[in-house]
Amino acid sequence: MTGSLRLDGQVIVVTGAGGGLGRGYVEELARRGARVLANDCHAAALEPVCQAVGAAGGVCLADTHSVAEPEGCAAIVAAALERFGRIDGLVLNAGTIRIAPFAATDSDDLDALLAVHLGGAFHLARAAWPHMAAQGFGRIVFTTSSAGLFGMPQLSAYGAAKGAVAGLMGVLAEEGRDFGIACNAVMPNAASGMTAAIGRSLAGSGGEGPNRWAATAPATFDPRFTAPLVAWLLHPDCPSTHAIYSAALGRIARVFVGVGPGWQGPVNRPPSMEEIAEQWEQIGSPDGTMAVPANAYDEFRIVAEAACR
Secondary structure (H helix, E strand, O other), rough: OOOOOOOOEEEEEEEEOHHHHHHHHHHHHHOOOOOEEOOOHHHHHHHHHHHHHHHOOOEEEEEOOOOOHHHHHHHHHHHHHHHHHOEEEOEEEHHHHHHHHOHHHHHHHHHHHHHHHHHHHHHHHHHHHHHHHHOOOOEEEEEEOOHHOOOOEEEEHHHHHHHHHHHHHHHHHHHHHHHHEEEEEEEEOOHHHHHHHHHHHHHHHOOOOOHHOOOOHHHHHHHHHOHHHHHHHHOOOOOOOOOEEEEEEEEEEEEOOOOOOOOOOOOOHHHHHHHHHHHHHHOOOOOOOOOOOOOHHHHHHHHHHHOOO
């Protein structure tokens, strides 16, 4: 257990901890001294995670409650309090996915994804909130996605859920300021079961998937490239709140939702539709210094091209 930045004494819950990004987060946090409650609905997946952490001298306990139900989220927080006596951080990583054209995506798909991504984030944060507020400290790391912020074909339900998570983070970040609770979100691009499924689906349909850009720097899709960012966002010294951070191809950057200079219309009367049409280019043009991805794939293009200069 080495490292100058430590998380000793902190109790952190990581959901979706049975593999991929979740396992990477658990191992990094435990290495930094945190006591981790690793949550995943698949008990068999958690066993090697907790064993690996224990063998390295860390503390990791398993929890198998479902984040898809409010009762499961309450039970997760209760388990952390029962076993460790406090709760300092949440890493809301659990996820699921449906890949299909919008016309083939139905209400059951949407409900299932909202229950895990948005409902899991909402109810788990709500269960931990009073405990964090009472101690005057808390760190919550949400997981959003380029599919939710920039768009990606065949992921309408997933993108809607992830976009909603970003909105929830922003509200809780503002409410949390008075209680010492910092809320941020990560937009990870890493090897996982979900990204593999997306790559297979889009490759089969002839689409341009993230695997094209992953091929330029495959090592950076190791979850260990994202885990230190999450650990820093949980650290007491990290000043960030109400921010989204992208990790892609080894680059870490803040993602901004911005407003361009636009067109200043009349203030003594409503603008006409003709005036808006005439000024449409100015209204829609971003500031020249900003890189604005057209969609999720375009972010990879921007990062890859910048890395090759």
